[in-house]
Amino acid sequence: MRTLAAGALPDPVTLGDDLLVHGDNADVLPRLPAGAFDLIYLDPPFNTGRPQTRATMRVKADPEGSRTGFGGRRYTTEEVMRRGFADTFDDYLAFLGPRLERCRDLLAGHGTLYLHLDPRESHYAKVLLDQIFGRECFLNEIVWAYDFGARTRRRWPAKHDTILVYVRDPDRYWFDSEEVDREPYMAPGLQTPERAARGKLPTDVWWHTIVGTTSRERTGYPTQKPEGVLRRIVTASSRPGGWCLDPFCGSGTLGAVAAGLDRRFVLVDEAAEAVEIAGRRLGAPETTKAAS
Template sequence: MLEALPDAPPPLWHAGAPSTVVLGDNLEVVAGLPDRSFRLIYLDPPFNTGRTQTRRSTTSVRTEGGAGSVIGFGGRSYERIKGDLLRYDDRFDDYWEFLEPRLIEAWRVLADDGTLYLHLDYREAHYAKVLLDALFGRESFLNEIIWAYDYGAKTKNRWPAKHDTILVYVKDPASYYFDSAAVDREPYMAPGLVTPEKAELGKLPTDVWWHTIVSPTGREKTGYPTQKPEGVLRRIVQASSAEGDWVLDFFAGSGTTGAVADALGRRFLLVDSNPAAVGVMRERFAATAPGIRFTE
């Protein structure tokens, strides 16, 4: 009599799962996710600090055609563009070898009508823009959002750097989801130049977002050093997902993406390799979203 084989372990994530936080290596976790599963992906990776990252052997393959076959800037292939750029800066070479396979996986799991938001600072945005043009296709570039703030130390020997860049790419430029009507409006900077009705309604945000950082004494503060404000994520989630959609963030940090997604009726998958980050998320979600599943 044949012995019954043990049941296969359940997948770490599936479309019917509850909102989930995973402690683990994000590349390994995302590599196990199904294709085209998430309408919205927000990534806030660690900025390039010059530290050498562990390199992984990767093959740049897109589901529909190899990335090396994607024609980018000046008609050159993805691998050619990558090679040319990486020769400029050895530190960036290390950083991109860390980030590139994760972006390839993000492209794979992004739904056909989905959008990727990649949050970077001024040191990396220009490199990433050209490389993402080649990886996603230049026609898939949607926006460069500037998040401007005015807080912290100020230098007197150059213009103080007070902004981050959020690069926005869509999977299919012919059919991506974007709902501007769902986005919270903001006051006009010169309300006297528009009608009273328009001034009362407010205007849609542009690609320049003036928003303070997380206040050291505000209700949002978790103590996590790279925490981003809920107001910035709120615009992203409102515009590029609908109620009931899945949102993915695999550099989850303090869990702001999940907090906003949950408040707006979306489901989320958050991944972080730092136990301290997952501890912050446990505490953050305990009162507001007690049904979240934590796993590793």
């Protein structure tokens, strides 16, 4: 894998390269080859209207500490690092639209696009994708439900994201249902023993926890997504050796999953912090800066 500044991208980009690109994807996407990608996964800022932050804390034993742990031991915590980004847009669809249009051009004829949002904007984005791809190219609306986060007693607690799935060509897209991980049947007694043992193909509602505070995957990036969700996407909608693209790569989850599944990848992010985290996660051996 190579880590590049946007201005150092080769022209043309070699098909099948593993790349981590530091730059605005609005500048990078036009320089990637059209029709080259099996899969494009976008996890853009959600336009929550508030900063997205995550703090890294250090715990120290302290007999005079203000916190009490196991066995009555006292300790203190201190913040050692805080990561975050602004998440407010005056015109969110004007931000997404040109990027989604270029992503459609970058998909191979058998390719699939996954747009990961939450219920604040997903319905507006679906109308936009219908216009860009055509309603006949809509494949699924996936609901990713999780079990952790803020609680409220004033409404039903919001515990899901929405992933919109569109294909370049509804007659020839790639979907490998045989390789996708299986789930237990809710009523296994109604199935044959063989079917119950194998499990069922996941539906369009996915139950999967977020990246936990003690997870081996955890990088500290504020909006990191779990590998299990991306693994299902990559397995279903890309071929072994195929090229996968993430224009808002954050901590590099798509790249980590793709590398483990014998896929190639291109990751892009304009935040130096995200590129540093993703590069470290993926073991980036080489960095190329833009020519002055």
